[in-house]
Amino acid sequence: MILTTAELLALTGKQRASAQRRSLDALGVRYGMRADGTLVVLQSAVEAAIGENPIEDLEPQHVYQYIETRKANAGVLSRHPIRAA
16 A cells, blocks of 8 residues: 555655655655655555554654654754763
8 A cells, every 4th residue: 555645744744755755764664756756655664664553543743753753762863963961
């Protein structure tokens, strides 16, 4: 199953394809790109990267927070380097 535009927006929190690609790369989600620049993301690719339907039980407003937390925990947020306490 291919994610809809709304599902891709909910997953990445981004509207532009370039920003969506960065979010998907940070999450480790494989994707394809159509000739018009839009992304093709399989549900199975999302499940393989971040677990089987981890966001299906979340309210829509919490999906982006979940993704940002995963990125932070993976140490991929370069704007906020991890400092020793």
